[in-house]
Every structure is written in C-alpha cells, then in structure tokens.
Amino acid sequence: xxxxxSESFHAPGPATFELPPVFExxxxxxxxxxxxxxxxxxxxxxxxxxxxxxxxxxxxxLQYAGEAAYGFVRNGLARDLIGSRDFMRFVPYLFALFxxxxxxxxxxxxxxxxxxxxxRAGMVYGLAALSWIIYNAVGIRKHGFVGYLxxxxxxxxxxxVLYPLLIPLEFLSNxxxxxxxxxxxxxxxxxxGHILLVLFSTxxxxxxxxxxxxxxxxxxxxxxxxxxxSFLELLVxxxxxxxxxxxxxxxxxxxxxDEH
Numbered sequence: 001x002x003x004x005x006s007e008s009f010h011a012p013g014p015a016t017f018e019l020p021p022v023f024e025x026x027x028x029x030x031x032x033x034x035x036x037x038x039x040x041x042x043x044x045x046x047x048x049x050x051x052x053x054x055x056x057x058x059x060x061x062l063q064y065a066g067e068a069a070y071g072f073v074r075n076g077l078a079r080d081l082i083g084s085r086d087f088m089r090f091v092p093y094l095f096a097l098f099x100x101x102x103x104x105x106x107x108x109x110x111x112x113x114x115x116x117x118x119x120r121a122g123m124v125y126g127l128a129a130l131s132w133i134i135y136n137a138v139g140i141r142k143h144g145f146v147g148y149l150x151x152x153x154x155x156x157x158x159x160x161v162l163y164p165l166l167i168p169l170e171f172l173s174n175x176x177x178x179x180x181x182x183x184x185x186x187x188x189x190x191x192x193g194h195i196l197l198v199l200f201s202t203x204x205x206x207x208x209x210x211x212x213x214x215x216x217x218x219x220x221x222x223x224x225x226x227x228x229x230s231f232l233e234l235l236v237x238x239x240x241x242x243x244x245x246x247x248x249x250x251x252x253x254x255x256x257x258d259e260h
Contacts, residue, residue, distance in 0.1 A: 002155055006052070007204075008210065009202075009203065009210075009252045011199060011203075012195050012198040012199050013134065013195075016194075016195070016198055017119055017120060017191070017194075019031050019032050019033070019115070022035060029120050032115060032125055033117045033120050033123060036104060036107050036115070036117045037104065037123065039119060040100055040103040040107070040117070041100060041103045043103060044096070044099045044100055044103060047066070048066055048069075048070075048099075048142050048253055049252070050062060050136070051063050051065060051066025051067075052066055054073050069099065070095060071244070073094055073095045073098050073099075074087075074091050074095065075137045077098070077242075077246060077249050078090055078091045078094050078095075079251055081246070081249040081250055081252075081253050082249055082252055082253045082256070083253065083256075086256055089167075090208055090249070093134065093173065094245050094248060094249055097127070097244070097248065098244075098245040099130075099243055101118065101127070101186070101240075101241040101244055101245070102237070102238065102241040104116065104117035104118055104123075105117075105118065105190060105237035105238070105240060105241055106234075106236060106237055108190065108193065108194055108197075108233060109230060109233055109234055109237065115194070116190040116193070116237065118186050118190050119187065119189060119190040119191045119193075119194050120187075121183070121187045121191075124183040124184075124187040125179075125183045127244075128179040128180070128182045128183035128184075129179060131179065131182060131248050131251070132178065132179040133208065133250040134248075134252070135252045135254075135255045136148070136175070136255065138252055138255045138256060139151065139152065139254075139255030139256070142255070142256055148255070149171075149175075150231070151255075151257075152170065152171065152174040152175055152254075152255075153167050153170045153171040153175075154166075154167060154170070155170055174254075178251065180243065182247055182248075185243065185244070186240050186243075188203070189236055190236075190237070190240065190242050192235075193229070193232075193233045193236055196229050197226055197229055197230060197233065198206070200222045200223065200226035200229060201222075201223070201226045203222050204218075204219045204220065204221075204222030204223040204226065205219070206219075207219035207222060208220075
C-alpha cells in the first residue's frame with residue numbers, strides 16, 4: 001500500500017476559474033466564459049425564433065415548448081409579481097434574462113463545456129448592474145428622482161422618531177446593497193458547485209492512482225458523490241436563474257408601487 005503526501009494533491013480553488021484566453025483580438029484575450037455568453041445568446045435566440053417562425057392554431061412540439069417557456073416567465077414571474085397593469089412591458093427583458101442565465105448555468109453540466117459562465121464574478125456583476133439600472137430608472141420615471149429616493153428610503157407607517165435610524169438602512173438596502181447581493185447569490189452558488197465537482201472528480205482520480213487499497217475504495221465513492229452533486233447542480237442551476245429573475249421582478253414591482 002502506498003501513501004502519497006497530502007501536498008501531492010492540489011485542491012481546486014479560485015485559480016481553477018482562471019482560464020487562459022482561447023484567442024486574442026489585439027491585446028484583448030477572449031476567454032471561454034466570454035465565448036459562452038455569445039453562444040448562450042445565439043442559442044436562446046435561435047431556439048425561440050425557430051419555435052415562433054411557423055405559428056399555428058394547433059402547435060407542434062417546438063412551438064408548444066416555446067409557448068410553455070414563454071408562459072412560465074410571463075405568467076409565473078412577470079404577471080404574478082409586477083401586476084396585470086404594468087407587467088407586459090417587462091416580459092421581454094425578464095424572459096430573455098431567465099433563459100440567458102439558465103443556459104449559461106447549464107453550461108456547467110454540459111459535457112465538453114463543463115464550466116458555468118456565472119461562476120466568474122465579473123460576468124454576474126454586469127447582469128446585476130443592468131438590473132439595477134432598469135428598476136431604478138422605472139422608479140424614477142414614475143415617482144421622480146426625489147420622490148423615488150423617498151419611496152425607497154422612507155418606510156411607510158413608521159414613527160418619524162425612527163427615521164434617523166431607518167432611512168440610512170433602507171437607502172443602503174434598497175439602493176446600494178441590492179445589486180451586490182443579487183450578483184453574489186448567483187455567483188457564489190455556481191462557484192461552490194463547480195468547486196465541489198472538480199474536487200470529487202480530481203480527488204477520486206488521485207485516490208485511485210496514489211492511495212492503493214484505500215484509494216481503490218475511496219476513489220469510486222468520490223466519483224459517485226461527483227455524480228450525485230452533478231444532479232444536484234442541475235437543480236441549483238435552474239433555481240438560481242429563477243431566483244435572479246424573481247428578484248428582478250420584485251424589485252421592479254417595488255419601484256412601481258405607490259407605497260413602500
């Protein structure tokens with residue numbers, strides 16, 4: 001039986017996500033996650049364009065799938081959270097956002113890609129910034145700049161005595177912290193899930209190759225755990241796309257509300 005030193009195994013960490021450029025355009029390196037963003041946008045557009053290209057009263061399988069996907073976002077997220085009066089103008093954004101995030105998340109489980117795009121924090125902060133601009137712009141357009149700040153910072157039905165304490169907290173929570181927590185929730189879940197998959201996969205291989213009898217038992221166990229985590233990751237990838245869009249719809253609803 002052989003026992004390799006623990007230093008021989010390099011556990012996955014943040015460096016796992018530092019991928020080299022696939023190619024360079026001038027001085028700009030184009031990385032795998034950047035290409036995945038374009039691929040996801042193209043695939044989402046292609047699918048729903050094909051699903052809606054030949055619309056019929058009796059839908060075929062592709063049209064039915066497209067309509068079901070659209071109805072899920074339109075009715076289950078936009079209409080239920082924003083309200084029947086205002087929801088339709090936000091459906092295109094929420095619809096595109098959900099399936100764009102979902103496909104990028106699923107890239108982490110697709111063979112030959114095996115990398116969730118939004119496990120890179122910079123990618124997620126871009127989406128969070130876009131969401132921040134949209135729901136704040138919607139609120140300012142309805143209430144005016146000063147009215148919107150009051151709407152988001154001054155809690156309704158609270159004694160003015162508590163204003164010095166609550167107004168800074170409400171301002172930080174609703175204006176400053178929201179995009180950060182929105183991004184971190186998506187990023188952290190995908191980052192952690194990918195780390196686990198890499199750990200169990202590479203750890204299982206290391207055990208089989210270096211730890212003799214113990215490794216012959218523990219290695220396959222690690223790979224079984226990797227398979228189980230892979231199925232769990234599919235659920236997490238869907239839920240994180242859903243939660244991200246759900247919170248976007250809630251923030252838009254809150255910006256449009258007459259009372260805070």
